Amino acid sequence: MAVAFSDLHTESGLKSLNDFLTGKSYISGDKLTKDDIKVYAAVLKNPGDSFPNVSQWYNCVSSHLAASFPGKAVGVSLAGKADPAQSAEAKSPAADDDDDDLDLFGDETEEDKKAAEEREAAKKSAKKKESGKSSVLMDVKPWDDETDMKQLEEAVRSVEMPGLLWGACT
Numbered sequence: 183m184a185v186a187f188s189d190l191h192t193e194s195g196l197k198s199l200n201d202f203l204t205g206k207s208y209i210s211g212d213k214l215t216k217d218d219i220k221v222y223a224a225v226l227k228n229p230g231d232s233f234p235n236v237s238q239w240y241n242c243v244s245s246h247l248a249a250s251f252p253g254k255a256v257g258v259s260l261a262g263k264a265d266p267a268q269s270a271e272a273k274s275p276a277a278d279d280d281d282d283d284l285d286l287f288g289d290e291t292e293e294d295k296k297a298a299e300e301r302e303a304a305k306k307s308a309k310k311k312e313s314g315k316s317s318v319l320m321d322v323k324p325w326d327d328e329t330d331m332k333q334l335e336e337a338v339r340s341v342e343m344p345g346l347l348w349g350a351c352t
Contacts, residue, residue, distance in 0.1 A: 185209070185217075190224040196233045199225070203235035207242065214246050222247075 185202065189195035199221070203209075209217040218239075228240045322338055324331065339348050 187221060187224070190221065191226050196225070196229050196236055200229075200233040200235045203239050206235075207239065209239075214243065218243050219247075 187195060187199055187202075190199060208214060209221055222240065222243045225236070225240060228244075229236050231237065320338070322334060324334060335351055
């Protein structure tokens with residue numbers, strides 16, 4: 183059963199949702215679904231006592247979402263967003279059927295992936311080149327107290343390899 187709601191930012195849209203929710207707790211079925219999340223995102227705020235079914239449903243969905251996202255909300259405002267009445271007029275009829283514009287689950291688009299790859303490439307080019315050097319500390323101990331330490335050091339330092347530099351001896 184496909185249900186369509188439109189203009190949920192207007193009183194007539196909220197009235198149709200309120201009528202639909204009469205005797206129901208959720209949009210589809212008896213538990214929270216993606217349909218509830220979609221409609222919740224379209225409702226701008228809790229409508230209050232003027233639409234009791236919508237208000238009860240809105241509070242229920244809010245409590246489920248609050249449990250999923252811990253932390254205190256400090257409030258966010260979005261700048262540059264058009265008035266809902268203006269955006270409804272600007273919509274084309276084909277856009278009414280397209281519900282893919284709302285991305286509540288963070289799926290990456292092609293543009294997002296491309297931008298992330300460009301950022302990674304910029305980071306890699308900005309990084310300093312690794313020198314490829316390693317430090318190795320060798321702790322060489324004599325067999326007994328009569329071992330000549332100078333001779334032992336000479337034997338150890340006789341090891342030669344390309345790129346091997348011997349440091350100070352303590």
